[in-house]
Amino acid sequence: MISKNSVFLIVSSFLLNTHTMADEKVILGAESTVQQYIPVAVGLNVGSLGYGATLMWDTDTSVGVTLGYTHHELWYNKDVSTSLGTWQRQSTNSRSHFLHVEWKPWQVQSKLLLKSSYLSVGAAYLQQSYALNQPDHERSGIIKSNQISPYIGIGMRPMLGLHWGWLAEMGVHYIPQPSMFLSQETAQSIWVKKDRWLPVAQIGVVYHF
Known part of the structure; x- marks a missing residue:
């Protein structure tokens, strides 16, 4: 037969457990995504340097790579003016591999466009080749240039929903005055008069995981 002390202990334990469960927070309707654990996004973009793809990683709420x-x-x-005279550029093939660090200083702002804006600094490895000819002298050749170019820019990357967003960015590359090799000359290096500042712009679509 159960004693009064046993009944009292059972009722006390039940009430204590009920009180503890009532104090626990219950989260309903939350959606768990990879973004909570790995803040990574991918993008497709097109701009003055051509078309391409990007991989973005938000290392912090205000800093990204x-x-x-x-x-x-x-x-x-x-x-194109060179140390070997004027040539006519007929085609350009350009590739760019770049790494940028982005800083978002306006995270506390309420306006979406300002909140999603960022400053970007970094560098790109530019690989460029130009097909040239001199109709008057019946000469042709290819100029190639591979160099690292510093970059600074400003952009915005607002979200349109849980996963999708868009980006727009403009900036400028600094290109050191290159010495280029003309393939169909006597193995000599030539100087090409070229702008040192290369403005660039791009737009694209972004998917956040």
Whole structure:
């Protein structure tokens, strides 16, 4: 037969457990995504340096890292001044591998566009080749240039929903004055008069995991 002390202990334990469960927070309707654990996004973009793809990692709420690649091929005529005279550029093949660090200083702002804006600094490894000819002298050749170019820019990357967003960015590359090798000359290096500042712009779509 159960004693009064046993009944008292059972009732006390039940009431204590009920009180403890009532104090626990219950979360209903929450959606768990990879973004909570791995803040990574991928993007497809097109711009003045061509088309490409990016991989973005938000290391902090205000700091991110972007790794990307772009490529383009253009066919057009343009005069290029060199130490061997004026040549006509007929096509350009350009590739860019870049690494940027992004800083978002306006995270506390309520406006979406300002909150999603960022400053970007980094560098790119630019690989460029130009098909040239001199119709008057019946000469042709290819100029190639591979160099690291510092970069600074500003952009915005607002979200349109839980996963999708878009980006827009503009900036400028600094390109040291290159010495380039003309393939169909006597193995000599030539100087090409080229702008040291290369403005760039791009737009794209972003998917956050």
